[in-house]
Amino acid sequence: MTDDTPRTGGSQGYLRIATEEAWATQDLFDAWDRKMAEPGADPGFVGLAGFYTASQAERPQNIKRRLLDLGEERIADMDATGIDRQLLLLTAPGVQVLDTAEGVALARSTNDVLADAIRRHPDRFSGLAAIAPQDPAAAAEELRRGVTELGLSGAVVNSHTQGRYLSDQEYWPIFEAAEALDVPIYIHPTGLPKDMIRPFQEAGLDGAIYGFGVETGLHLLRIITAGVFDRFPKLRIVVGHAGEALPFWLFRLDHMHAATVRAQRYESMKPIKRTISEYMRENVYITTSGMAWEPAIRFCQDVLGADRVLYAMDYPYQYEVDEVRTHDNLGVDAATKKALYQTNAERVFGLGSR
Amino acid sequence: MTDDTPRTGGSQGYLRIATEEAWATQDLFDAWDRKMAEPGADPGFVGLAGFYTASQAERPQNIKRRLLDLGEERIADMDATGIDRQLLLLTAPGVQVLDTAEGVALARSTNDVLADAIRRHPDRFSGLAAIAPQDPAAAAEELRRGVTELGLSGAVVNSHTQGRYLSDQEYWPIFEAAEALDVPIYIHPTGLPKDMIRPFQEAGLDGAIYGFGVETGLHLLRIITAGVFDRFPKLRIVVGHAGEALPFWLFRLDHMHAATVRAQRYESMKPIKRTISEYMRENVYITTSGMAWEPAIRFCQDVLGADRVLYAMDYPYQYEVDEVRTHDNLGVDAATKKALYQTNAERVFGLGSR
Numbered sequence: 001m002t003d004d005t006p007r008t009g010g011s012q013g014y015l016r017i018a019t020e021e022a023w024a025t026q027d028l029f030d031a032w033d034r035k036m037a038e039p040g041a042d043p044g045f046v047g048l049a050g051f052y053t054a055s056q057a058e059r060p061q062n063i064k065r066r067l068l069d070l071g072e073e074r075i076a077d078m079d080a081t082g083i084d085r086q087l088l089l090l091t092a093p094g095v096q097v098l099d100t101a102e103g104v105a106l107a108r109s110t111n112d113v114l115a116d117a118i119r120r121h122p123d124r125f126s127g128l129a130a131i132a133p134q135d136p137a138a139a140a141e142e143l144r145r146g147v148t149e150l151g152l153s154g155a156v157v158n159s160h161t162q163g164r165y166l167s168d169q170e171y172w173p174i175f176e177a178a179e180a181l182d183v184p185i186y187i188h189p190t191g192l193p194k195d196m197i198r199p200f201q202e203a204g205l206d207g208a209i210y211g212f213g214v215e216t217g218l219h220l221l222r223i224i225t226a227g228v229f230d231r232f233p234k235l236r237i238v239v240g241h242a243g244e245a246l247p248f249w250l251f252r253l254d255h256m257h258a259a260t261v262r263a264q265r266y267e268s269m270k271p272i273k274r275t276i277s278e279y280m281r282e283n284v285y286i287t288t289s290g291m292a293w294e295p296a297i298r299f300c301q302d303v304l305g306a307d308r309v310l311y312a313m314d315y316p317y318q319y320e321v322d323e324v325r326t327h328d329n330l331g332v333d334a335a336t337k338k339a340l341y342q343t344n345a346e347r348v349f350g351l352g353s354r
Numbered sequence: 355m356t357d358d359t360p361r362t363g364g365s366q367g368y369l370r371i372a373t374e375e376a377w378a379t380q381d382l383f384d385a386w387d388r389k390m391a392e393p394g395a396d397p398g399f400v401g402l403a404g405f406y407t408a409s410q411a412e413r414p415q416n417i418k419r420r421l422l423d424l425g426e427e428r429i430a431d432m433d434a435t436g437i438d439r440q441l442l443l444l445t446a447p448g449v450q451v452l453d454t455a456e457g458v459a460l461a462r463s464t465n466d467v468l469a470d471a472i473r474r475h476p477d478r479f480s481g482l483a484a485i486a487p488q489d490p491a492a493a494a495e496e497l498r499r500g501v502t503e504l505g506l507s508g509a510v511v512n513s514h515t516q517g518r519y520l521s522d523q524e525y526w527p528i529f530e531a532a533e534a535l536d537v538p539i540y541i542h543p544t545g546l547p548k549d550m551i552r553p554f555q556e557a558g559l560d561g562a563i564y565g566f567g568v569e570t571g572l573h574l575l576r577i578i579t580a581g582v583f584d585r586f587p588k589l590r591i592v593v594g595h596a597g598e599a600l601p602f603w604l605f606r607l608d609h610m611h612a613a614t615v616r617a618q619r620y621e622s623m624k625p626i627k628r629t630i631s632e633y634m635r636e637n638v639y640i641t642t643s644g645m646a647w648e649p650a651i652r653f654c655q656d657v658l659g660a661d662r663v664l665y666a667m668d669y670p671y672q673y674e675v676d677e678v679r680t681h682d683n684l685g686v687d688a689a690t691k692k693a694l695y696q697t698n699a700e701r702v703f704g705l706g707s708r
Contacts, residue, residue, distance in 0.1 A: 051617075051619060055617070055619075057617045057618070057619075059613065059616070059617050060617065163552075163553070165553070165557075193552075193553055195549060195550075195552045195553070196549075196551075196552065196553050196554075197550075198517075198547075198549045198550065199514070199517070199519070199547055199549070199550050199569075199572060200550075200572060202622060203519075203521060203572075203575070203576045203579060203580070203622050203623070204579065204614060204619065204620030204622050204623035205572060205575055205576065205579070207610070207614070208606070209575075209606070209607060209610035209611055209614060210571070210572065210575055210603070210607070210610075213603065213606075214568040214571075214572075215553075217568075218553060218554060218557075218559060218564065218568075221557070221559055221563075221564055222557045222559065225557060225558065225559070226557070241606065242602070245599045245602050245603060247602075248596070248602040248650055248653070249564070249599060250647070251645060251646070251647030251650065252563070252567075252595065252644050252645055252647075253563060253564070255644070255672075256561070256562045256563035256564075256644075257563055260558060260561070260563060262413070263405075263409070263411045263413050263414065264411070265405060265409075265558065266557075266558030268556060268557050268558050269557070290606050290609070290610075291605060291606055292605070293604070293605035295653060295656060295657050296602055296605065299649060299653050302649060303649050318609075
């Protein structure tokens, strides 16, 4: 057992770097509110964003206030839970639900705000660029600007963009830029597409409880099976929530992918160079956001390799000191714990090198 | 390591009972063909059933022939892979895609065919009743007839029925009958609902590779969170494919369910008596169909209990002698192996007692 209050500063043998930590701006909330007021607004977007911008319940109110803070309250919360560094991701659905021009402009201005916070607290914050895949060329350019001019560490994509997936070739300029810049893309959940959400939403299961995971897992599978990693072999993709359960499915994914390709059952599922599990172990990294549970974490370390699993808290959605203790107390050796908390994140996101 | 050829008869210390083994009749295929020819046929149904009834590729042709056999070829295949007993389930989508009257009638005639095969081979076959939830009262009555008059061991429901889920209270007479008869309901995958399938199907990911699992997991979660097990506390539900990944999600399911109920976020998600993981450990059993992979099987045994995990092959879809060897060679003690292969199935399905 560790001391009851987790401390920052590495006295336990590692720094705690939390790699999927959410933030937002009032400009973004205002843009969401305007979009939600339009007729025929997307139910997955409204279900997700409307809850946090409009609900008066205590949990969403606390979350909204914390999302907006990139200063004293956030750092005090990090100190209270022993987090040395947060990697900041613009919260879902980000700018991806907006009209193209507004999304492109808001990604840019938001990244400037983020870079400013990092300049003020370089020892506590790192961050990923927001991008608007609605305009793939602009998204690739904003990723380049974010990394080379603002010092950001990659990009976050809040899963599908108005029902479209990065597996479609029109979006591949984003992957091309990420590979060339040697930075990862983090695929984060969002509200489900309107032509998928009904059986989930009518039962209250479309969100973080279940729907988010399966839709983000679907996104990653689409990227893998479309051959993205054959075209961009050095590309790194990161997903949270212990790999959105794909590590659990590895055997079946490999078996059924081979059978489906062999039977030529789908025009869209062509042969690719490796098995799905090989891409999962060579191009994909996963974080423990929302999955502070020893059996699942160790399962992932066992089947993917300890060098592929990174710590995340998912602040402020999952702000729980008990979950830090769960990670501190994992029954793994010191090197594995340091990899989980610190060195994997430094390597995957290039922290310290830019 | 076991002998290279698995033998039947229990000489290895256990009988091998395979609990999710598929069969079909030509009448069912003909009914599907008629339904698929109607304008506006459901894309999930056509994608699943059309592949097996119409494809000339070798794999679907072999599967179709084996589905139709309840005699010599099937028993020879069982002998070749060391399977002592198959629990037979009418293959997906069963009668659930048909018009109500036809579905009710075909469930009945199909169960008569199944009961006849079991009478001819009582030492090799057991089976679950097909039912048509389109008419909940008739489905409950056919379950009763199947168990009390035909000697069947429960019922199979191939997930959603034309987009509707057993979590809706109109279907609860089926659960009431199952609890009163002391038999389980097996929820088996099927083609995805038409208002969910698009993001999966356009990438070839709607079937056994991924979509089946997430949709069947959704069905079980809907049943749990609707309070079915509070109303029917002795009801047993079985799902395949190592629990459709719900065991991997247990921590997050419990955490987010509690948070969602607390925030009163959905009218449809009311408080229930226990946590999701408690129902998973008390009312749910899982089989290893399509998941012949030691890490996933042992993970499930660890987090749910060894008494809740049952062997299944998923013949003829997954007819692989190597997968029997994987189960024979699991690094678990003899009692756990016997529970996995034999005694859990005997207890859950009442085999030997009727």
